[in-house]
Amino acid sequence: xxxxxxxxxxxxxxxxxxxxxxxxxxxxxxxxxxxxxxxxxxxxxxxxxxxxxxxxxxxxxxxxxxxxxxxxxxxxxxxxxxxxxxxxxxxxxxxxxxxx
Amino acid sequence: xxxxxxxxxxxxxxxxxxxxxxxxxxxxxxxxxxxxxxxxxxxxxxxxxxxxxxxxxxxxxxxxxxxxxxxxxxxxxxxxxxxxxxxxxxxxxxxxxx
Numbered sequence: 539x540x541x542x543x544x545x546x547x548x549x550x551x552x553x554x555x556x557x558x559x560x561x562x563x564x565x566x567x568x569x570x571x572x573x574x575x576x577x578x579x580x581x582x583x584x585x586x587x588x589x590x591x592x593x594x595x596x597x598x599x600x601x602x603x604x605x606x607x608x609x610x611x612x613x614x615x616x617x618x619x620x621x622x623x624x625x626x627x628x629x630x631x632x633x634x635x636x637x638x
Numbered sequence: 639x640x641x642x643x644x645x646x647x648x649x650x651x652x653x654x655x656x657x658x659x660x661x662x663x664x665x666x667x668x669x670x671x672x673x674x675x676x677x678x679x680x681x682x683x684x685x686x687x688x689x690x691x692x693x694x695x696x697x698x699x700x701x702x703x704x705x706x707x708x709x710x711x712x713x714x715x716x717x718x719x720x721x722x723x724x725x726x727x728x729x730x731x732x733x734x735x736x
Contacts (some may be wrong), residue, residue, distance in 0.1 A: 540668035547669045547713065549649035589662040617694075 542595045565604045571611055581614050589614050645701040645730065651677045652736040653705060657727060663691035666732050674736055675707035678725060686729070701730040 561569075575581045589610025590598075598606065616620045647653060657672035665687055680703055685696030709722040716722075 544668050546667045583688050584663065584687040584690035584696075585693060587687075591663060 541591060542593075542598045543591045564608075568604045568608045568611070572607070575611070580618065581611070585614055586610050612615065645680050645683075645689075645703070647677050647680070647703060647730070647733065647735070649677050649680065652726065653677060653733045654736050655705070656732050656734060662688060664732075665686050666728055669712060669728065670705075670707065670726050670728070673707055673712055675711075675726075677703050677704045678706040679704035684729075688729075701727070703728055703730070705733070 571631060572581065572583070572586050576583070586607070587610075590606045592613070593601070593606060593609055597609075601609065612621075616623055616626075652674060653676065654674045655670050655672060658708065659668075659671075679710050680701065682702065683699035684702050686698070686700045687696070690696040705728050707724045707726070708720075709718055709724050710716045710720055712724055
């Protein structure tokens with residue numbers, strides 16, 4: 539069985555949805571973040587891909603596209619000792635409070 | 639170094655893609671493993687993504703080829719035309735001579 543990201547040629551009975559859709563702000567930010575991190579020499583594209591491929595199969599299947607990016611970026615920044623899980627969680631808590 | 643580089647394969651060489659499933663990051667899709675095609679283009683040498691994915695420098699660089707396959711050789715029960723082809727970009731370490 540191929541890894542979860544290795545999708546080419548998987549049988550699929552569903553029609554492919556080709557409609558354009560608007561991105562939410564966080565999706566633009568998630569798209570931009572690896573560009574900044576690459577420019578600063580903190581991560582490269584291959585690491586980003588490896589991070590996405592490392593997401594457990596069930597989580598991967600449940601996540602929309604940019605959630606996988608965000609998950610990969612988060613785990614790479616923790617792995618490299620740039621942020622801690624605790625720092626990310628406390629920032630998330632702060633933002634959630636601000637938005638509610 | 640750059641000038642002394644010679645790729646192991648030449649245009650039109652018949653090659654087989656290694657049918658292996660290593661643990662780490664690699665960019666060879668499952669459906670092309672074990673299949674036979676021919677070298678259609680030689681792009682040059684690039685930093686090895688299998689190393690770069692773990693924060694290493696990606697050296698030595700790996701030759702990257704465009705390899706062309708007959709669709710009917712790739713997919714079981716392929717329903718399209720017999721002359722249909724598929725191209726995949728693959729690194730040298732994934733290729734063996736037929």
